Amino acid sequence: MRHEGISPAAGSCYDCPMMMEKELPEPVGGLWIAMPAFNEAAVIAEVLAPLCRAGYPVVVVDDGSSDATADMALAAGAVVLRHAVNLGQGAALQTAMEYCLQQGARYICTFDADGQHDPADIPRLFDALTRQGADVALGSRFLGQAPRLPASRRLLLKAAVAFMRLYGGLKLTDAHNGLRLFTRDAARRFQIRQARMAHASEMVRKCHKAGLKIIEVPCTIRYTDYSLSKGQGGLGSINILLDLFLERLHR
Amino acid sequence: MIIFELFLTAVLLLLILLVLRSSTLYTAYKILISLLLLVGIGFVYYPEGADRIAAFLGVRRGSDLVFYLSTVFLLFVALTSYTRARRMQQQIEALTRELAKLSARRKDDGDAHPGSGEEERR
Numbered sequence: 001m002r003h004e005g006i007s008p009a010a011g012s013c014y015d016c017p018m019m020m021e022k023e024l025p026e027p028v029g030g031l032w033i034a035m036p037a038f039n040e041a042a043v044i045a046e047v048l049a050p051l052c053r054a055g056y057p058v059v060v061v062d063d064g065s066s067d068a069t070a071d072m073a074l075a076a077g078a079v080v081l082r083h084a085v086n087l088g089q090g091a092a093l094q095t096a097m098e099y100c101l102q103q104g105a106r107y108i109c110t111f112d113a114d115g116q117h118d119p120a121d122i123p124r125l126f127d128a129l130t131r132q133g134a135d136v137a138l139g140s141r142f143l144g145q146a147p148r149l150p151a152s153r154r155l156l157l158k159a160a161v162a163f164m165r166l167y168g169g170l171k172l173t174d175a176h177n178g179l180r181l182f183t184r185d186a187a188r189r190f191q192i193r194q195a196r197m198a199h200a201s202e203m204v205r206k207c208h209k210a211g212l213k214i215i216e217v218p219c220t221i222r223y224t225d226y227s228l229s230k231g232q233g234g235l236g237s238i239n240i241l242l243d244l245f246l247e248r249l250h251r
Numbered sequence: 252m253i254i255f256e257l258f259l260t261a262v263l264l265l266l267i268l269l270v271l272r273s274s275t276l277y278t279a280y281k282i283l284i285s286l287l288l289l290v291g292i293g294f295v296y297y298p299e300g301a302d303r304i305a306a307f308l309g310v311r312r313g314s315d316l317v318f319y320l321s322t323v324f325l326l327f328v329a330l331t332s333y334t335r336a337r338r339m340q341q342q343i344e345a346l347t348r349e350l351a352k353l354s355a356r357r358k359d360d361g362d363a364h365p366g367s368g369e370e371e372r373r
Binding site (some may be wrong): 051059061074077079080081082083084085089091094095098099102195226 | 340343344346348349350352354355356357358
């Protein structure tokens with residue numbers, strides 16, 4: 001795998017055009033960003049920079065990284081919580097959201113630490129959420145754009161969408177997108193039990209079951225060699241299906 | 252033949268000892284498993300007994316009966332250990348989460364305040 005453009009030492013040539021000095025509008029009061037991170041020291045400073053500069057309070061949950069993720073996030077201006085052991089993205093997200101709620105967040109935006117999201121999508125999500133009176137806004141790369149989305153990944157995501165329709169009874173255009181916005185009330189209505197990667201399907205299903213209004217908002221996903229190397233492949237999806245199946249078995 | 256019988260008896264007796272000394276099993280389980288193992292020892296010396304019970308239950312041979320019963324037993328063990336592992340995983344998650352929330356840090360706090368884990372890593 002080629003890791004073009006990642007140079008933690010220089011820290012500035014990360015292959016992510018959206019980071020190029022486009023200032024975000026003033027953040028909405030009470031909007032917190034929840035960011036799970038596992039071994040993202042190479043990119044997390046750059047991902048955090050525009051968010052912290054714009055004044056968003058960001059909670060980074062370092063999920064037992066073996067690199068300097070926590071220190072980099074701390075230096076970039078985020079609040080950093082550290083899991084002593086690696087629990088999985090779902091568990092890290094739950095910790096981040098609980099902490100945001102504890103701090104009195106009125107809105108919680110989940111945002112991936114690998115730089116695939118565009119910070120400019122956060123105000124878009126917020127506008128759509130408030131305008132449509134929704135409880136949950138999910139980013140959708142298929143309504144928006146995802147340049148460089150590999151065909152195999154597209155197929156996998158479409159399969160996940162079809163699965164969500166069966167599993168969660170919900171018609172969406174995208175699945176497993178890390179960019180989401182919850183109102184405080186919505187975030188308090190569910191608990192993520194899937195510690196690993198199955199949490200994305202779980203969260204949507206729980207929100208749907210709780211009768212929350214879910215909308216999808218176009219967003220941009222930037223696939224870099226780095227984010228592709230960290231994403232879920234075919235084997236990951238089988239794990240997700242297994243996790244969800246075991247969960248069902250257990251209820 | 253007598254050597255094999257003695258060997259089997261020794262193994263089963265050892266298992267009974269291990270079960271009775273176990274600190275994680277419930278007493279009811281200990282008694283149940285020990286009784287089953289004792290019956291096993293009985294079958295070593297009196298295999299026709301297993302055949303009779305099997306015939307009574309509608310299974311052709313005693314060894315088949317033992318095989319079926321051990322399959323059911325193994326499945327039961329697998330299920331209970333899965334449940335136990337899951338519960339433990341959830342406890343670890345809860346502990347890790349509480350610990351993480353208690354030791355939240357931000358830049359202005361100073362980089363090395365007590366209990367943050369910073370000292371050990373430096």
